[in-house]
Amino acid sequence: MRFDQRHLLGIEPLRPDEITTLLDLADQYVTLSRRREKHSNVLAGLTQINMFFENSTRTQASFEIAGKRLGADVMNMAMQASSIKKGETLIDTALTLNAMHPDLLVVRHPHSGAVDLLSQKVHCAVLNAGDGRHEHPTQALLDALTIRRAKGRLHRLNIAICGDIAHSRVARSNILLLGKMENRIRLVGPSTLVPSTFGEFGVEIYDDMREGLKDADVVMMLRLQKERMDGGFIPSEREYFYRWGLDAEKLSHAKPDAIVMHPGPMNRGVEIDGTIADDINRSVIQEQVEMGVAVRMAAMDLLARNLRARPTELSA
């Protein structure tokens, strides 16, 4: 059982055995979280700061709960309302933070690579909670845990990732993770949202959803990221739903026991039919939220162990 990372900036640097280590630990935290008494103190004495430069409710709440369950001192900084509005650069923000001596820093940023830049300037462990359209590693890990628990394995599965791939950091992290674990990945969506360059990641690309879903074990729907679009990617929401929205008919092309996933928040009637999302026999969307807390607990636990194993860094 090894986990050799100082930060969790993305799926890209992780080895398959590190992913398995993290998921195995997360399984234990699922058990802990389902108990009446959920508290552990593995992060006791550590300071966790959640810095969200982009709006988030669920991810921020999930990280906050994860940290509190493990006994960390958790603090949220809503960066949109703070000093960056006053012109502070990201690096200045990092230096300010260093002075507060956090141990775990959870960062979401609208620009790809910004979390990576910040991690080079701070002394603590950094967890990427989503940077631009680059990576969202804890989302991919929670998806992996959900799949592994539902399907009993995380390899040799047919996984269809559908919708707005181009703007999705969730898709990139999932493609990397599920690829490392040796699954067959199909990307399904309009050519404007699934650029053909994704073909170079060893995945198959379909613009016909029925073909793309054929014999899928897992159907992963993505949110149409209207806020990241400056218009003109799709003709209209109604045509999008007609061609790429998940409904019962399209889902019937997948395996009978295929599970349906969505990272949320959903646009019902755009990328997914509400009745599919609510179908407890197919939809694992609620489980995904539950796994999210467990995976984040595991990630912070592992990073904190590595942090404690290192000599204390310069304390100015």
Add this chain to the structure above:
Amino acid sequence: MTTPAATSQPTKAPSGPMTDISTLITNARLIDPEAGTTREGAVLLTGGRIAEVFDTPTPEVTNATILDANGAFLAPGIVDIGVKVGEPGERHKESYKTAGLAAAAGGVTTIVTRPDTPTPIDTPEVLSFILERAEDDSIVHTLPMAALTKGREGREMTELGFLLDAGAVAFTDCDHVVSDTRVLQRAMSYARSLGALIMAHPQEPGLSKGAAVTAGKFATLRGLPSVSPMAERMGLDRDIALVEMTGVRYHADQITTSRALPALERAKANGFDVTAGTSMHHLTLNELDVADYRTFFKVKPPLRSEDDRQATVEAIRSGLIDIIGSFHTPQDEESKRLPYEEAASGAVGLETMLPVLLRLYHSGELDLPTLFRALSLNPAKRLGLEAGRMAKGAPADLVLFDADKPLVLDRSRLQSKSKNTPFDGARLQGKVLGTWVAGTRVYGGA
């Protein structure tokens, strides 16, 4: 999905007494654009299709009404891509009924309509409406094109998928160039995944804005705002680069300048799915025809130099330019009786196209099989239609014409509601004697 038009073509077979009876057209000179030949023969029409093509002028056939062509030419009916009908919104300029009558009188058996009506044809709802109107009123096959972007404003693509399902055979913003290259790229990419055909107007919009004539000595003399012929090549170059990026099926509506031809040739040599058309006016008129500010000669793009006209004719002959269209654009008198700069562009052409283009046959510039390759065969092939061929089994869409009969064109006698032809009073040679659509005679009957 590859040939959406083939399945969506409405079959025009008005239930008349003629439909189930065979017709034998004898003593005809058959123009076969596929074989590139003209030969004596006869054609038997049964059930809306060409049942047989005979190499003898008077074959023995029982149970058929015989029509003696007396040596006139019989060719596959014209498929005219880019016809403007005024519905919805400008029915006083042209209705489906009058457009159909004008087409039939001109040997045009399929009109492919433009979406640049006052209410653009940019939603499946509007498309369904005009399809119903065409079905009720037009006596020739009518296939609609739909707008590529909403309102033809170049900002957001239309519902290409729904429009394709509703019967659109191609997508075009007509003379509105999509100047935002990223919007065009996305629309092309989306269209490619549907297998849809895009028809664009190759033009650099910044250069052509406000232009009324082609830059040159004549434009300077007349003091009219002008556009360099280079704007066409620039537009085509950009579009071809996007075709290379997206792989979309692309048709340039009108190539009218010699400078654009090498770019077109390269694109075809590189194997891109690119075709091009040109207009009857750019093949038969040049910039000097505008003379004293005659607004009936104002078309878009503007008439070019004589060198460009000759190069365009040569490109039709070689097959580099695939398709000739009338770009039939009905305008009322009020929109033409204005100072040249303010006058509306466009000319009617459905009825005059064949006799006007026969000028090129009489002058020895084009032979008849080549002409009908560009008028009938190539446009049908581009849209995935079975029409355009003089062959057994092909749809019985035919035009019978006397290539020599002289006439002086009188615009007041045109079938179109609008009479804006630049050929009023022109001495022409060639008259349509009969037009058949799906085996039914729609023009020239007894």
